[in-house]
Amino acid sequence: MALAIFDLDNTLIGGDSDFLWGEFLVQNGYVNAEHFSEQNAQFYEDYKRGNLDIMAYQRFALKPLSKQSMQTLAVWHNQFMQTFIEPIVLPKALALVEEHKAKGDRVMIITATNTFVTRPIGMRYGITELLGTEGEIKNNRYTGEVAGIPTFQSGKVTRLNEWLQQEHETLEGSYFYSDSFNDLPLLEIVDNPVVVDGDDKLLAIAKEKNWPSISLR
Structure with a gap:
């Protein structure tokens, strides 16, 4: 039994849930479309380049949540799951999660995206343990x-x-699956780093380090 850790965005799902949540808010008129969409796109580009100001971004992402009740947010998220997330659920990713469970591995998600957006997506994959930005x-x-x-x-x-x-766990035999060079700090400490549909920077590093590279698309 080992720990199998998954990144979420562009790893377990075929897109970025944080960016797509912003698109959902814009399309439904829940935020100022022009201003929010421009900022959302810029933060996403910063992330891909590796120079994202994470605190500035998280405050930007969390601000719309602060303007609504939990009941309203729950309704919105249900709509978001159906219209934006369900189409990018990856059957191969679902199968890989089940493969680890069948071996008795403890499965979890670690994602930079906030837990409001990501916890229901984790549940869609049958993963209850999730660490995300709170x-x-x-x-x-x-x-x-x-x-x-x-x-x-x-x-x-x-x-x-x-x-x-807290859980009295170790990283012995552990796996971490990720697409992004932003995840290098975690990839470097697990026993089995696996690149999934990696970005160009991570693919180059994986080649140097002889890390396996797979696709779940």
Whole structure:
């Protein structure tokens, strides 16, 4: 039995849930379309280049949540799952998750995207353990601020180490599947790093390090 860790965006799903949530808000008129869409696209480009200001981005992403009740957000997310996420669920990714479960591995997701967006997607894959960026909640509403350390780049390692200690788990025999060079800090500490539909930078590094590279598309 080992720990099998999955990145979410562009790994388990065929797109970026954070970016797509922004597109969902724009398409439904829940945010100022021109201003929000432009900022959303710029943050996504920053992420792909590796120079994302994670706190600035998370505050941007969490702000719309702070303007709605939890009940409204739940309705919105259900619509988002059906219209944006279901079409990019990957059968090969579902099969890989089930393969690890069948071996008795403990399966989890670690994603930089906030847990409001990602936890239901994890559940769609049958994964209940998820570490993501947490939005601060007070009086049953999001405040628009970040709670704790965002699960981005080295923050994924920090949060995972806290989880390992809490759960009395180790990384012996562990796997981590990811598409992004932003995940190098975590890829480098597991026993079995696996590149999934990797970006150009990560594919080059994987070739140097002889890491396996697969496609779930």
